[in-house]
Amino acid sequence: MQGSKKGEGSSSSSIPSMPTKVWQPGVDKLEVGEELQCDPSAYNCLHAFHVGWPCLSFDIIKDSLGLIRTEFPHRVYFTAGTQAEKASWNYIGIFKLSNISGKRRELVPTKSAADGSDMDSDSSDSDEDDVEGLGGSGTPMRKVAHEGCVNRIRTMTQSPHICASWADTGHVQIWDLSSHLNSLAESEAEVTQSASSTFNQAPLVKFGGHKDEGFAIDWSPLVPGRLVSGDCKNCIHLWEPTSDATWNVDTSPFVGHAASVEDLQWSPTEPHVFASCSVDGSIAIWDTRLGKSPATSFKAHNADVNVISWNRLASCMLASGSDDGAFSIRDLRLLKEGDSVVAHFEYHKHPITSIEWSPHEASTLAVSSSDNQLTIWDLSLEKDEEEEAEFRAKTIEQVNAPEDLPPQLLFVHQGQKDLKELHWHAQIPGMIISTAADGFNILMPSNIQTTLPQDDA
Template sequence: MARSIKNPKKAKRKNKGSKKGDGSSSSNSVPSLPVKVWQPGVDKIEEGEELQCDPSAYNSLHAFHIGWPCLSFDVVRDSLGLIRTDFPHTVYCVAGTQAEKASWNSIGIFKISNISGKRRDLVPPKATDNESDMDSDSSDSDEDGEVQNGGSAAPVFQLRKVLHEGCVNRIRAMPQNPHISASWADTGHVQVWDFSSHLNALAESETEVSRGASTVSNQTPLVKFSGHKDEGYAIDWSPLVSGRLVSGDCKNSIHLWEPTSGTTWIIDTNPFLGHAASVEDLQWSPTEVDVFASCSVDGNIAVWDIRLGKAPAASIKAHNADVNVLSWNGLASCMLASGSDDGTFSIRDLRLLKDGDSVVAHFEYHKHPITSIEWSPHEASTLAVSSSDNQLTVWDLSLERDEEEEAEFKAKTREQVNAPSDLPPQLLFVHQGQKDLKELHWHSQIPGMLMSTAADGFNILMPSNIETALPSNDA
C-alpha cells in the first residue's frame, strides 16, 4: 500500500462533519433552495454548492496543523487525570512530518490547551424562541470548523521540534513512560527518543507559538537501529512489559526489542519470519505478555508467541487484499479488528480460530483503502476507522436497527433525513472534511475524544452522540 502523502502542502479547509446518516449539509448561493443532509458516497457536489459543518453533531471540533503534513502521530499519556470529562481539555502529542525535502523533517512534540466545547443531548429539549437564539449563537463555527462555548477563547497551541533524518512513517509513545517515543523512518532506521525535556517545558509554559517558526533542536536518539533491510511502518510498544517493542519492515521481517534498563535495549537481529510480503502493522496483546499480532500485504494476519520461536503460532487469511492496519481490543481481548486495501474491515473473535471461521463482523461501507482502525479505550463495542475516501467513521457493534426508535427520533428532531436506507445500523458517526486521512487515535484519558491526521492537518473531534454513553462528572 502506498503510504506517502502526495504533494504535501499546508492547506485550510472547511470541515464537513456528520452524525449517523451524515450531518453535513449541502447548500448554494440561491436562498430559496433548502439545505439537505449530505450522503457520503451517494451525493455529488454541484457547481455553486459547498459542504458545511453541522456544529450540533459535535461536542467539540478543532482543526490545526504543525507545518508539514504528518503521516503518523500518537497521543501522549499525561498526569492531568485518568478520566476527564469537563471542558476545557488539554492534550499532548508527538507527530512526525512528511516534508518536501528529507532534511526538513522533524518530530513535533506539542501541547494544545483550552480545548473548548459543550455537552449536548441527542434530542435537545424544546426551547423558547429566546433560548433558540442563544443556542444558535453559542454553536457558531469559525473558519477552522471549531465548535466553541459561547465567548470562550481559542485553544492555545505550543510546539517543540526535534530534527529527524528522513520522513517519519510511524511514531509511537511508550504507554508506561510516555516521554519515550519510537519512530520509523523512510531511511530504514528505527529510533528511540527521550522527549522528557520537551514535555516538561510544554507543561510549564502557557505561551502560544507559531506552527512554522519553532526552532528545530538537534537531538541524539537513545537508539538508532539499522538492522532492518528496508523501511517499514509497523511498530508497537507492549502495554504490559515496559519498554518491550516490536518493529516490522517492508521486507517481511519483525524484530523484537527487549529493554535492559530505562534507556537501553537488546534487539534480536534474528527476525520473526512468517509473512510473504511487507509487514504493515503490529499489535501486542492487551492481556498476554508474550503474544502479538501482525498483518501484511500478503492478506494474512499472524499471531505470534515469542516463547515458541520465530514462526507464527497461527496464521489467518484475513482479506482478499493488503491488510493495512490492526487493532486489538483492550476491553475485550478476544476481539481483533483489521482493515484492508479494498476498503473492507473485519472483526475476529480469536477464541474461534480453531473452528476455522473467526469473523464475527465484516463491513464494506468504505470504498477506498482503510488507513487506520482503533478500538475505543472506554467502550468495548466501539471502534473508529479512517479511509482514503476522506471519511472517519465510528462504529458501535452492539447496535441493531430499530425502525420504531428511528421514526420517533426523526419526529422529535423534525429532521428531513435522506440517508440511504441500507446504511449499517452499527454506523454511529461519519466525520468528513480532511483530505487524505492517514491515522486516528482515541484519547485514553478523555472519553469520546478522537484525533486524526491528514494531508491538510489535524482534527480534534468529540461527536455528540458518543459521549452521551460515557462516564460523566455532571451531576
Template sequence: MGRTIKNPKRAKRKNKGSKKGDGSSSSSSVPSMPTRIWQPGVDKLEEGEELQCDPSAYNSLHAFHIGWPCLSFDIVRDSLGSDRKDFPHTVYLVAGTQAEKAAWNSIGVFKISNISGKRRELVPTKSEDDSDVESDSDDSEDEEDGGSGTPVLQLRKVAHHGCVNRIRAMAQQPHICASWADSGHVQVWDLCSHLNALAESETEGVQGASSVFNQAPLVNFHGHKDEGYAIDWSPLVPGKLATGDCKNCIHLWEPTSGSTWNVDATPYIGHSASVEDIQWSPTEPHAFVSCSVDGTIAIWDTRLGKSPAVSFKAHEADVNVISWNRQASCMLASGSDDGTFSIHDFRLLKEGDTVVAHFKYHKYPVTSIQWSPQEASTLAVSSSDNQLTIWDLSLEKDEEEEAEFKAQTKELVNAPEDLPPQLLFVHQGQKDLKELHWHTEIPGMVVSTAADGFNILMPSNIQSTLPSNDAA
C-alpha cells in the first residue's frame, strides 16, 4: 500500500511533444533491437517483446492500493490552493471498496502527499543520448523539479455494509459525501473528523494502518426498489442531490436545516431501463440530465413535474456515463457500452440531432468520461479495453506541424492514418479500468481506479491552467 510504480526502463526514443502521447513503448528482450512507440489497437507484440512504460511521457506517474478493489471514488476539494503547479503535490480522496463479503467493505478517506514529478518540455531542445535515458527510475529527474522518493499514503476507513457502487463528495462541503450501496441503500456521510485527522498529521493512518471506524451515516435512504449507480450533487445548490437506480427511478433530495434531507418519495420516471448516470447542470439550478441502458438521454426540469422535458436516442447500446461541460454548458459527453462516445450540443435540440462528434476508438465499454475542469475542449475517457485516453476536440490534423516535429526530435513517429487527430494521450497499465476524475485544483492531473488499484498521472503534453475567473 502506498507504493509507487517503478517503471522498468525508459524508452530510448519517444514521441515526447507531438499532439499524441503514449505512456508505453514496445521493446525487445534483445538489447540490440531498437525501442519504438507502441500504437494501441494497431501493433502486436512479437515473440520476445514486452511493453515498458516510458516515464518521460508523464510529468508524474504514481500508483497505490487501498486493499480491496475500488469501483468508484471522488477527489475531495481542499484548501491548499487552486492552480497548483509546483511539485510535490498533495491530494485528498474518498473511495468505496468491492470486498468479498458485505461486512468487509469500507469507505476509504485518504491523503496522498509527496507526489513528486517533473514538468517536461513538450519538444526537447536537444536529443538525448541513449546512455542517459536508460534508468530503472525517474526519481533523479523528480528531484530537479519537485520532490523525490515515494508518495505517502495515509488512510482512514469507515465501515460500510455492502459494496460501494458509486461515491461522490459535495463540492461546497467536501466533508459530506454520498454513497450508493449494492444493498439498494443510499447513504450520506460526514467525514469531517477523518479529513481533519489526516490534514493535521503526517503519520495518521500511514500505509493504511488505521483500524476501521464504525460511524452512523447522516441519512440512510432505502426508498429505491433496487441498487443503483447514478448519483450527483448539484454544483449550484449546496446539498441538493439526485439518485437513480436500476429500476429506472430517480429520487430528488432537498437539503433542510441542519444535516438532514427531505427525499421525494415519488420518483422521476422517464427511462424504460436502468438509470446509469446523472449530471446536474452547471448553470441552471433546476436542470439535470440522466442516461440509461435504454440508449437514451433525458433532460429534466424539476419545476415541470416528474417527466423529462426532453428525451432523445443517444447511442445504439447502453449509455453508461455522461459528463456536462462546466466550461461550455451547451456541451454534454456520453459514453456507451459499445465503446463509442459522443459529444452533444444542446443548442441543436430543436433540429433533432444533437451529436456534433462521435468517436469509435475504444472497442470495449466506456466506463467513465469527464470533461477537463480547466480546458473546455478537453476530456478524458476510460474503457474496459484497459486504456485511459485524453482528447482535445479543438485539434485538427496538421501535416506540416507533424513534419516539423519529426525533424526537431529526429524521431520516426508513424501514427496510423485512421488515428483521430483529437486523440491527445493514451495511458495503459491498469486492468479493468472503472472510473477517472480530473483534479479541479491541480491542472493536468488525472486520477483513475481499476481492479488492480489507483493511478495518479500527469501527461507531459497536458499543461493547462485554470481559467482566470477560478484562479486564487
C-alpha cells in the first residue's frame, strides 16, 4: 500500500542501501527484491478490513453520533452488497466499525474560537489501537439475504435505515434495515454471536419493470423517498413515495440515451432535476416536469461515461469519469455557450470507477480507477513556479519528486486491487472509505485540510 503527499516520498525499497523515492504509478517498475511500503506519515488514519465476499458497492449510513466529528476514535456504520460465488450466497451486510484510531486532524476553523483558544494545538496518535469489527468472526454485523449479486446499493439520507439495491437479476429493491441498525447500536455482544446468521427478510418493494440489470440509482437529497433507477438497456424509472410507506414506480421510462445508463445523480438544489451518464459517451440533464425526454444532452467523453457526481456545495459543478481514464469538471451554467468544461484530467490511464465531491470542501473531489489508485484533487490549486523551486531545493536529496504531476493532485493512495467505489464520510471531515476486490480501506490523508464551520454564537 502506498500513500503519497504531493511531492513527498511515499514508498521505500526493501533493500536498505537504496534511497527512499516516490513511486510513479504507470511509470516506475519494481525491480527484483523491491516492494512498495506505505509512508505512515502521509496519513492521519489508515485501516484495511474485509467483510467476507468482495463488495462492488457500499454506502455510509448517516448516524446520530454528531454532524461534525473530529476526535478519534471514530465509529462508522455502513451497508454493503456482496458479489458472492453463488447467487444464493449473496447478502446485504450492515456493519458497525468502532475504535477507528488515528492522529487528530488539523481542521482549519473559518474564524477563531469564541474563547480565543487554539482548537488545533494538541494532537494524539493512537494508531496502535485495534479497530473493533475489522475482519474476523467477531465483526459487529448483520446479514440480510439478497437474491443475486448487488450491483449497487444506496441509503436514503433522510431515513438512513432505508436502502435501495440493484441486483444482477434485474430487480431493484427497497429494504428497511432499522431492526439491524438498532441491534448493532444496542448490544454488540449479542450481534457478534449472530454474525454468521443470515436473516431472510422481504423487501418493502421489489420492482422488476426494468428490461435488464443495471447499476445507476440515486435517492433525492431534497425529497425524502424520491428515487431514480437506470438500467443497461437505456431506461430510467422514477420512484415516488406514497403515504403508506411504499413506492409508486412509473412504468413509463425516461429514454434519451442510446446505450446503457451507468450512473444517476439528483440535483442538490432542484427537486425535479437529475443527471444521467451513459455508455454512449453523453450526459443528460432531465426535468421530471417536462416529460420523458432530456431537457438537454451533450457529448461528455470520447468513451463510456461510467460515473458522475453533482457538487452539493457548488451546485453548478458536475464531475464525470470515463472508461479511458479521463475525468472532467463542468460548469452547468456554461452549457448554452457550448464549452462547459472548466477542468479536464488524463492522469489515470484505466477506467474511472468512482468519483465523488467532498461534502466539506467545494473544490475537492476523490477519484478511483481500475489502475488501483485512489486520487484526491483540489481544483482551487494552481502551479506556483517559485514555491515548487523552493520545495525541490529543500527535498531533492530525500525524494525524487515526479516532474509532471498536475498541481491540483493532492494525494495518491494505493494498495487496493481493482478499486470499485469510494465515499467521503459526511460527518467525519477528511475520511474516505473505499472498496475493492481485496477488501475495504479507511483513510484520512494528512495533507487534506478541511474548513471547520463555526457558529456565530
